[in-house]
Amino acid sequence: MSTHSLLQDSDRIRACVDPAAVAHNLAQMRKRLGPSPARIWATAKADAYGHGLAQVLAGLRQADGISVETLAEARQLRGLGWQGPILVHAGLLSRPEADTLDMPNLHLIISQVDQLEWLTQARPFAPPTVWLRYAGDTRMGGFDDVRYRRAYMRALSLLARKHIRCIGHLNHYAGAERTDGIQEADARFRHAIAGLEGPISCANSAAMLQHPSQAARTNWVRPGITLYGVSPLHGLTGLDLGLRPAMTLQARLADVQLLEAGASLGYSGAFVAPHTMTIGLVTCGYADGYPRHAQTGTPVAVAGRITRLLGRPSMNMLAIDLSDMQDARPGTPVTLWGKELPVETVALHAATIAAELLTALTARVPFTVLADVG
Numbered sequence: 001m002s003t004h005s006l007l008q009d010s011d012r013i014r015a016c017v018d019p020a021a022v023a024h025n026l027a028q029m030r031k032r033l034g035p036s037p038a039r040i041w042a043t044a045k046a047d048a049y050g051h052g053l054a055q056v057l058a059g060l061r062q063a064d065g066i067s068v069e070t071l072a073e074a075r076q077l078r079g080l081g082w083q084g085p086i087l088v089h090a091g092l093l094s095r096p097e098a099d100t101l102d103m104p105n106l107h108l109i110i111s112q113v114d115q116l117e118w119l120t121q122a123r124p125f126a127p128p129t130v131w132l133r134y135a136g137d138t139r140m141g142g143f144d145d146v147r148y149r150r151a152y153m154r155a156l157s158l159l160a161r162k163h164i165r166c167i168g169h170l171n172h173y174a175g176a177e178r179t180d181g182i183q184e185a186d187a188r189f190r191h192a193i194a195g196l197e198g199p200i201s202c203a204n205s206a207a208m209l210q211h212p213s214q215a216a217r218t219n220w221v222r223p224g225i226t227l228y229g230v231s232p233l234h235g236l237t238g239l240d241l242g243l244r245p246a247m248t249l250q251a252r253l254a255d256v257q258l259l260e261a262g263a264s265l266g267y268s269g270a271f272v273a274p275h276t277m278t279i280g281l282v283t284c285g286y287a288d289g290y291p292r293h294a295q296t297g298t299p300v301a302v303a304g305r306i307t308r309l310l311g312r313p314s315m316n317m318l319a320i321d322l323s324d325m326q327d328a329r330p331g332t333p334v335t336l337w338g339k340e341l342p343v344e345t346v347a348l349h350a351a352t353i354a355a356e357l358l359t360a361l362t363a364r365v366p367f368t369v370l371a372d373v374g
């Protein structure tokens, strides 16, 4: 099987993103909600998980809202023409930022009470919706049980004075990928917000996949990683879940060499040839964002065939086994992850998760966007 090259003539490396894959994945995740009227915040923090917000926005058009990390990113998203709701994860970063809420349809996640105080002092504009974040079982920001009610009371007074438009309740689970991962966390959250009015937003990708009935009972769900075609569930790839990878990373063979039996490869000789073998040098290294911790055996695809990394990636180069691919020649495209090779599998060999790999590509990697979604 030969592979389509994504490389231009003078490329050593290139990432290709596919907005149509994102649109497909969004539709798949919506299907998982069944008849539930729950709306979807398409999570696009970290520049759409490293794909580039501008580059995948065409694939997110059917989302009910888009979430980003900062107000600056929200402004960028408006600049790209997105008119729908925007959820800002970081809420407000400073008091002066509260004077810059010159955007309709803005939703802020509020994680501490100073952010509410900043809103009371803000120059009035289009009042935002605030989502109070419950600390839950992640405790990475948000209010514990006692503080949650206090924050809600404070928010009610802002609502009365029309500083804000609505108050929502937001929770994020620490262990949604486990089948028993959210029952207790969900019960605590429901107890914390008992009797308080307002819409509820809970489920990330893993919660939507593993706990569909809980996800369907909330007003807004927040899938992220699945929209980019990646499985959050251990032992399954996006393809297994009916998703399509949204990014392919390709470099090329720079050289083909013989490595003599007993010869070592790279810094500190991380790999020693057990017998004479043919190896390839590939124009990709950790300075591009490829994980330096990837181990010998990490899969790599050459012209559609899977082979393996040898030794440790260096700054600009990595070595692969070409023993069974004698026909490979300098210039041949090499896929590091993407359509022929799930990024989840690569992550597993590098003792990390796919989201880290996708968001870690450096500015040295140019991008191509596949033709629009129609």
Ligand SMILES: *Cc1c(COP(=O)(O)O)cnc(C)c1O
Residues within 6 Å of the ligand: 043, 045, 089, 172, 203, 204, 205, 206, 222, 223, 224, 225, 226, 232
């Ligand atoms: C990142 C994030 C999500 C999306 O999580 P995925 O696991 O990528 O689906 C949802 N909610 C919050 C608060 C997040 O930070």
